[in-house]
Amino acid sequence: MKEQNIYPSFPVDCKSLVSKYLKKEIFEELKELKTKNGFTLEKAIASGVQNFDSGIGVYAGDLESYTIFASLFDPIIEDYHQFKKDDKHKSNLNAEDLKASNPDIEGKYIVSTRIRVGRNFAKYPLGPAISKEQRENIEKEASSALNSLDGKLRGKYYPLEGMSEEISKQLIQDHFLFKAGDRFLEAAGLNRNWPSGRGIYHNEEKTFLVWVNEEDQLRIISMQSGGDIKEVFTRLTKAISKIEEKVEFLYDNHLGYITSCPTNLGTAMRASVHIKLPNLGANMKKFEEITQKYHLQIRGIDGEHSQSIGGVYDISNKRRLGVTEVQCVQDMYDGVVELIKEEKKLE
Numbered sequence: 406m407k408e409q410n411i412y413p414s415f416p417v418d419c420k421s422l423v424s425k426y427l428k429k430e431i432f433e434e435l436k437e438l439k440t441k442n443g444f445t446l447e448k449a450i451a452s453g454v455q456n457f458d459s460g461i462g463v464y465a466g467d468l469e470s471y472t473i474f475a476s477l478f479d480p481i482i483e484d485y486h487q488f489k490k491d492d493k494h495k496s497n498l499n500a501e502d503l504k505a506s507n508p509d510i511e512g513k514y515i516v517s518t519r520i521r522v523g524r525n526f527a528k529y530p531l532g533p534a535i536s537k538e539q540r541e542n543i544e545k546e547a548s549s550a551l552n553s554l555d556g557k558l559r560g561k562y563y564p565l566e567g568m569s570e571e572i573s574k575q576l577i578q579d580h581f582l583f584k585a586g587d588r589f590l591e592a593a594g595l596n597r598n599w600p601s602g603r604g605i606y607h608n609e610e611k612t613f614l615v616w617v618n619e620e621d622q623l624r625i626i627s628m629q630s631g632g633d634i635k636e637v638f639t640r641l642t643k644a645i646s647k648i649e650e651k652v653e654f655l656y657d658n659h660l661g662y663i664t665s666c667p668t669n670l671g672t673a674m675r676a677s678v679h680i681k682l683p684n685l686g687a688n689m690k691k692f693e694e695i696t697q698k699y700h701l702q703i704r705g706i707d708g709e710h711s712q713s714i715g716g717v718y719d720i721s722n723k724r725r726l727g728v729t730e731v732q733c734v735q736d737m738y739d740g741v742v743e744l745i746k747e748e749k750k751l752e
């Protein structure tokens with residue numbers, strides 16, 4: 406029989422935030438608690454307990470997880486976002502406030518720009534705690550709201566179930582679709598009943614896409630080739646407000662938009678460019694000095710936990726909570742301007 410409620414041990418070189426903050430006394434205080442949706446501490450920490458290379462290692466099953474397990478979640482949130490218990494989140498989705506003329510008109514550095522937000526339905530638990538039936542209802546409600554979009558946002562919903570392997574492979578390779586089998590999500594209970602209830606909506610040009618029932622119930626995405634960051638942000642903000650006419654999203658005055666992973670709380674926004682920086686890539690000290698100054702994260706070009714290929718990096722905002730959406734994109738934009746300047750110096 407599986408042993409339950411035993412304080413997990415982490416290797417000494419484990420750097421995840423869950424290993425840092427899950428002290429024995431916190432574990433003892435929280436181990437018997439359960440949210441109204443039946444979400445427990447054991448479920449919340451499963452991803453970090455099964456994946457010692459996690460950066461964070463916890464997921465929430467519902468809004469209540471963030472309060473019931475606050476003595477674990479709060480220090481993790483404070484550490485990742487530099488956001489304190491009494492701070493309030495602010496939202497600003499007015500694209501007019503962004504100062505971002507294309508930093509690479511010749512198209513020499515920026516391959517593509519993508520901005521996404523995570524959103525979850527107010528009336529359901531989050532992905533780690535939903536039932537198959539709830540997930541399927543979300544899919545129905547999401548696809549019906551999306552199918553009512555018109556103009557440049559008009560598109561079609563494609564369920565994962567029944568999608569040919571060839572098409573899904575191509576969509577993943579072209580950076581449009583999420584990957585299957587992520588071990589961090591698997592351990593968090595986010596891959597249960599795969600592929601049922603999952604899918605992707607996109608317009609003809611694939612500049613506006615929505616992932617359904619991956620890590621969050623919706624990932625609303627605007628993307629295109631090149632570096633016109635403002636155009637990408639403008640399209641995203643219009644799409645969000647259209648979808649919000651049909652669906653009520655989970656929002657909290659303290660934590661902003663509620664997401665299953667605490668790194669996405671607040672704006673739930675990741676604004677990124679795929680950018681060619683081979684010289685900075687060979688000078689990581691300088692590279693990281695700039696990314697730290699502008700609160701940016703470096704990822705590989707096949708998404709989270711992937712490697713850079715051919716000197717192309719995924720550069721995105723790291724801050725998402727306690728800063729507005731405009732500020733998230735501005736962080737990325739200002740940092741990218743500086744990165745291009747430094748890359749030119751090194752050429």
Ligand code: ADP
Binds near residue numbers: 582583677707
């Ligand atoms: P998320 O952005 O939702 O946190 P990932 O980091 O896994 O998740 O990225 C999802 C997909 O989006 C990956 O295929 C990744 O390559 C792609 N992607 C991210 N940023 C860009 C970009 N600026 N241009 C093109 N594709 C991108």
Ligand code: CIR
Binds near residue numbers: 461462709
């Ligand atoms: C982890 O803990 O590494 C995964 N659960 C993903 C966390 C979010 N991603 C990130 O901050 N880069």
